Amino acid sequence: MTKYQDIARQLRRQLLSGQIPLHAALPSDNQIMKRFQVSRATARHAIDVLVREGLVVRRKGSGTYPVAGVGMSFGKRLLRKERIPVFVPMEYPVRRVGHSFYGDLLSQLIVMANENGLHLQPVSVVPPFSQDDFALIEKARLAVVFGDIFLKVPLVWWRKHRLLMLDAAIPPGYDAPAVSVSPDHRKAGYTAVKILLERGAQHLAFIGEPHPNYQLRFAGFCEALAHYGKELNPQWCFMDRGEAMRVIVDHVDAIDAVCCASDTMAVHLLQECLAHGIRVPDDLGVVSIDGTPLCQITRPSLCAVAIDRGMFARKAIEAVSLLLAMRDETCAKHIEVPFEFWEGESLPAHFPES
CATH class of the missing domain: 1.10.10.10 (Winged helix-like DNA-binding domain superfamily/Winged helix DNA-binding domain)
Structure with a gap:
């Protein structure tokens, strides 16, 4: 030698x-x-x-x-020695599994990571970050970030790290290896409307919130109505769920179906309908977007455009390997997560002609 x-x-x-x-x-x-x-x-x-x-x-x-990551085994061998921080908004802690999309996804992600020899450390945060949070970011070589947390932290804090964005886009100007894994929220909103129109619904309402992903779902809702030649009625589009519940129960005769931007909004609507004697789906159809376990335990069960959290978690774990293998500092990649329609009991097979 x-x-x-x-x-x-x-x-x-x-x-x-x-x-x-x-x-x-x-x-x-x-x-x-x-x-x-x-x-x-x-x-x-x-x-x-x-x-x-x-x-x-x-x-x-x-x-x-x-x-890092010449084969997944190389990356695993190095990462086994440390925990990968996963920064999660405080409103989605691990204990709320089943009650939120992020909570359920985080649970599956942790289980799947353990099966693959990786160790995730969930960190619930409310920006602005504390000094302890900054210290954790500083030490990390790979950071996993849920949602739009990065928007509330100076970008310079993330630039040292390989960054995995879950359910959010890579920030413009990010100059280190980064991968985003997320569904097409606009397409999900479009699909919900397409299903309602195919079943004969004519007068549709939307319940959302100002969150960026819900705004994308609303954009898909509007896009589908325009594509199928249906008029958007602004008075049936809500970004405040409290106002939405009051107006919808008072005008239920004028609305065929409601598209809810999340399962929790749909559950809230079902509760309001029950309290006011409104029958779902006979008097009002309801479709949700998310597809968490909540959909299957409500009565009636919810029809939903469901984002496959198991697939989401698998793609996130694959993205860890991809990140470790990236050589180009400016390299960025997006991985899209598919969704499917769950048939529940909250929509009729066909809406009666109005």
């Missing part, structure tokens, strides 16, 4: 054992020359071996760095 091959072997062992962290540069040519008492050419030959093997990449002007 030549000298440069021996040096490459020692560096390879340090990489695969995690002795050289993913975020740390390898020894420079000068450091290798001094440590092993070799020429600059020998030092460069040793690094060239690791580059050809795909274990490291040279970054112009900043040194040579590990390529």
Whole structure:
């Protein structure tokens, strides 16, 4: 074995054992020359071996760095030594599994991560972040972020890290490896309207909130109405669920069906209908978007455009591997999560002609 091959072997062992962290540069040519008492050419030959093997990449002007994730096993071996922080809005803690889309998704994500040898550390946060939150971000080499939390934190805090965005787009100008995993919320809203119109509904209402994803679902709602030549009635479109419940129960005879931007809104509507003697689906049809376990335990059970959280979690775990394998600092990728329609009892097979 030549000298440069021996040096490459020692560096390879340090990489695969995690002795050289993913975020740390390898020894420079000068450091290798001094440590092993070799020429600059020998030092460069040793690094060239690791580059050809795909274990490291040279970054112009900043040194040579590990390529994390040469095969998922390499990434796992390094990540087993630490927990990956998962920043979740405080309103979606783990204990609320089944009561929110994020809560249910987070539960499945943790289970699937454990099965794949990864360890996630959920962190419930309310921006602005505390010093402890910043310290955790500072230490992390890979951060998982739910929703639009990053909008409430200076972007410079995230730029050091490989970033996995769940249910949110990658922020413009982000200059480190990033992957977003999310459903097409606009398409989900469009699909809900398409199903209602195909069943003969004519007069539709929408209940949402100012959250960006709900706004996208509302945009899909409006787009579908326009595509099918139906007029949007602004007085039946609500971004305040309290107002929506009051108006809808008072004007139920003028509305065929309601599209709810989330399961919790749909459940609230079912409760209001029950309290006011409104029969679902005989007097009013209800369709939801999310498809959490809530849909199956309500009476009547909810029809829903359901986002597959199991698939979401699987794609998120795959994205961890993808992030670790990314070499280009400006590389960004989006992974779309599919959805399907769940047939429940809250819609009739066909709406009567009005």
